[in-house]
Amino acid sequence: MDRQLLSGDEAVALAALHVGVALGTGYPGTPSTEILEAFSELGGRAQWAPNEKVALEVGLGAAFGNARALVTMKHVGLNVAADPLFTAAYTGVNAALIVVTADDPGMASSQNEQDNRRYAVAAGLPMIEPSDSQEAYDFFFAAVEVSERWKIPVLFRMTTRVCHSKSVVRAGLDGPAAAPGIGSFPVPHFEHDIAGRVMIPANARPAHRRLRAKLAEIAAWGETSPLNRVEAGDRRLGIVASGVAYLHAAEAAPGAGFLKIGLVNPLPVELARTFAAGVERCVVVEEGDPVIADSLRAAGIAVESKPEMYRFGELDVARVSRILAGDGSPEPAPARGKPPELCPACPYHIVYATLRKHDCIAAGDIGCYTLGVLPPYEALDTCVAMGASIGVGLGLRHVLPPDEARRVVSVIGDSTFVHSGISGLVEMAYNPPPTGHVVLILDNGTTAMTGQQEHPGTGRTLDHGPTSKLSIEGVASAIGIGSVTVIDPYADPDGFERLLLERLAASELSVIVARRPCVLAAADIRKWESQAAGLRASAPEQAAADLPMGDR
Amino acid sequence: MSVTNVVLAGLGGQGVIKASDILADAALRAGLDVKKSELHGMSQRGGSVTSDVRFGARVLSPMVPRGEADYLVVMAESEVEVARPLLREGGVLLSPDLIPDAELPNKRSLNVALLGALSLYLDLPTDALLSAVEAALPDRLHAVNERAFELGRRVASAEAGAATGRSHA
Numbered sequence: 001m002d003r004q005l006l007s008g009d010e011a012v013a014l015a016a017l018h019v020g021v022a023l024g025t026g027y028p029g030t031p032s033t034e035i036l037e038a039f040s041e042l043g044g045r046a047q048w049a050p051n052e053k054v055a056l057e058v059g060l061g062a063a064f065g066n067a068r069a070l071v072t073m074k075h076v077g078l079n080v081a082a083d084p085l086f087t088a089a090y091t092g093v094n095a096a097l098i099v100v101t102a103d104d105p106g107m108a109s110s111q112n113e114q115d116n117r118r119y120a121v122a123a124g125l126p127m128i129e130p131s132d133s134q135e136a137y138d139f140f141f142a143a144v145e146v147s148e149r150w151k152i153p154v155l156f157r158m159t160t161r162v163c164h165s166k167s168v169v170r171a172g173l174d175g176p177a178a179a180p181g182i183g184s185f186p187v188p189h190f191e192h193d194i195a196g197r198v199m200i201p202a203n204a205r206p207a208h209r210r211l212r213a214k215l216a217e218i219a220a221w222g223e224t225s226p227l228n229r230v231e232a233g234d235r236r237l238g239i240v241a242s243g244v245a246y247l248h249a250a251e252a253a254p255g256a257g258f259l260k261i262g263l264v265n266p267l268p269v270e271l272a273r274t275f276a277a278g279v280e281r282c283v284v285v286e287e288g289d290p291v292i293a294d295s296l297r298a299a300g301i302a303v304e305s306k307p308e309m310y311r312f313g314e315l316d317v318a319r320v321s322r323i324l325a326g327d328g329s330p331e332p333a334p335a336r337g338k339p340p341e342l343c344p345a346c347p348y349h350i351v352y353a354t355l356r357k358h359d360c361i362a363a364g365d366i367g368c369y370t371l372g373v374l375p376p377y378e379a380l381d382t383c384v385a386m387g388a389s390i391g392v393g394l395g396l397r398h399v400l401p402p403d404e405a406r407r408v409v410s411v412i413g414d415s416t417f418v419h420s421g422i423s424g425l426v427e428m429a430y431n432p433p434p435t436g437h438v439v440l441i442l443d444n445g446t447t448a449m450t451g452q453q454e455h456p457g458t459g460r461t462l463d464h465g466p467t468s469k470l471s472i473e474g475v476a477s478a479i480g481i482g483s484v485t486v487i488d489p490y491a492d493p494d495g496f497e498r499l500l501l502e503r504l505a506a507s508e509l510s511v512i513v514a515r516r517p518c519v520l521a522a523a524d525i526r527k528w529e530s531q532a533a534g535l536r537a538s539a540p541e542q543a544a545a546d547l548p549m550g551d552r
Numbered sequence: 553m554s555v556t557n558v559v560l561a562g563l564g565g566q567g568v569i570k571a572s573d574i575l576a577d578a579a580l581r582a583g584l585d586v587k588k589s590e591l592h593g594m595s596q597r598g599g600s601v602t603s604d605v606r607f608g609a610r611v612l613s614p615m616v617p618r619g620e621a622d623y624l625v626v627m628a629e630s631e632v633e634v635a636r637p638l639l640r641e642g643g644v645l646l647s648p649d650l651i652p653d654a655e656l657p658n659k660r661s662l663n664v665a666l667l668g669a670l671s672l673y674l675d676l677p678t679d680a681l682l683s684a685v686e687a688a689l690p691d692r693l694h695a696v697n698e699r700a701f702e703l704g705r706r707v708a709s710a711e712a713g714a715a716t717g718r719s720h721a
Binding site for chain 1: 563573576580585586587588589591599600602614615617630631635638
């Protein structure tokens with residue numbers, strides 16, 4: 001088999017193709033975004049959902065329909081998808097449902113560094129974790145095997161380094177084909193199973209017991225599964241590790257014995273017990289929370305965990321060496337390079353200059369425009385979660401004295417608005433603050449921060465083909481927002497300033513859509529629009545029905 | 553063969569990641585084990601970017617340990633001091649002032665020119681590097697980037713010759 005240099009994301013996409021995933025869906029989020037893009041480029045059927053919850057529900061439906069499904073998201077995306085996740089653990093699946101959660105220890109591009117191994121424990125789902133691209137490919141097959149053998153969704157945990165590092169992969173298959181342990185592709189069809197899938201309490205009670213019985217079986221299987229591997233070494237030091245931390249540890253301590261864990265939930269506790277008993281000193285090396293260490297200790301296994309300071313940030317070879325040496329002394333400060341900034345020609349410059357000039361209280365959101373918090377503007381006051389700008393802004397409006405309340409603005413991007421801002425707008429219409437509120441939707445026509453992905457508001461699908469286009473101003477009006485205005489702040493900065501001041505002064509509900517394409521995406525957007533126009537020319541009637549062109 | 557550690561550094565948009573992709577592909581073509589790693593995301597927006605490439609018989613961690621880079625290739629003058637602590641003592645620093653602006657066929661080829669300079673030091677076949685450059689770029693950019701690569705190789709050769717008081721073949 002040819003050697004290929006693939007990122008972990010690309011390796012997952014290739015494995016998904018080879019294993020016959022019928023549908024891949026997700027929401028863009030660093031470092032997971034490239035999985036679905038690569039899957040689409042390889043010829044797989046991939047689509048962006050408005051948010052991770054919807055993506056998981058679409059994937060679950062596909063798996064109920066006996067088709068293999070892949071759902072991808074970054075770690076915080078699993079918070080959004082957690083509601084269906086926990087109950088999907090009860091319903092189970094027919095064909096495989098693999099949910100990739102891409103964690104971001106060190107927060108290269110995230111608002112927190114939550115450790116999603118906790119989700120596997122909380123939801124009661126098996127979780128598989130690769131260390132590099134080869135394992136990302138190979139373990140994906142194992143994930144499908146586990147999912148279909150036990151009819152259960154499987155969490156596939158990656159981290160930033162595993163997602164984005166490139167390493168050599170020898171694919172086990174040349175193309176989509178039956179694989180050992182998995183068999184041929186399932187044929188989509190539906191079988192009624194009301195007791196199994198309708199989670200009213202009477203059905204959910206036995207379902208919970210079924211889930212725990214499955215987990216017990218998987219735990220027993222995991223004790224001898226090749227996902228977990230013992231590497232014999234010097235008896236003086238045994239290391240339990242998973243993910244990229246295993247590679248750092250293997251480099252930091254050549255010659256040590258290793259228990260390399262690929263199935264991080266349920267853990268191979270008895271294997272670990274035997275391993276720990278066979279070495280003089282057993283250290284758990286893991287990024288993030290001490291999940292493995294705590295579990296093994298709770299099982300009465302004497303393992304060392306890392307000092308608390310290594311809960312924070314990524315591990316690397318040097319930090320693992322310090323952990324093994326029990327070194328808790330202060331670490332050298334990392335080099336401080338140039339921070340990221342808004343692109344020089346970004347249309348948001350005017351927006352932030354205006355917000356700063358008028359001392360607005362800006363409830364911000366997640367995206368490129370979060371960079372408005374950095375100098376020279378420092379014009380954002382909050383950034384918490386996708387869509388949170390609207391609710392947080394409303395809360396401030398409700399309680400602040402009127403003169404302060406009138407300076408509160410919610411600032412949210414187009415993709416973020418579609419992701420989870422719409423229900424915030426519903427709240428705004430339903431429980432309007434006495435001073436009204438102003439929501440500023442920065443519509444640059446793309447999901448810019450993650451690398452210019454499409455979303456329902458662009459009117460194009462993941463592969464940039466035309467589809468129905470959500471009208472942001474139409475949604476705002478339909479929700480009941482009295483004043484909805486669209487403006488290009490770049491073309492008309494004075495007009496933008498006047499409009500903002502007018503809406504802040506009015507004690508009304510206002511949405512201002514500041515619309516101008518992202519400078520990085522503008523050329524591509526023009527290309528795709530002209531391709532769509534070409535399609536319309538060849539099928540004018542269908543185009544009239546399918547392609548509302550918005551107001552530009 | 554021990555592991556060779558290369559760190560490439562610069563600012564978002566300078567082609568740091570493209571250069572590291574090319575270098576890693578060259579190592580793959582040479583039949584070696586190779587890993588490369590960097591952080592994407594926020595760093596795309598004009599901020600500092602570094603990318604690690606490691607190759608040899610067997611590579612474990614994808615990250616070059618701090619202070620253990622054998623080679624540090626920097627594409628922006630402002631990043632030289634930021635990145636310098638990544639270089640090991642006695643390691644080779646290739647900075648952008650090595651490449652004479654006037655002779656560079658296209659400003660955007662600085663990354664490939666520096667790869668050309670780096671190629672002089674690496675135990676990788678030049679053919680593998682040039683094939684990797686071609687594979688990474690569209691046809692219309694091949695000629696200009698091959699010239700940039702040769703320029704980098706030439707100036708590095710002159711520099712190395714001057715530094716050691718002997719000329720390279």
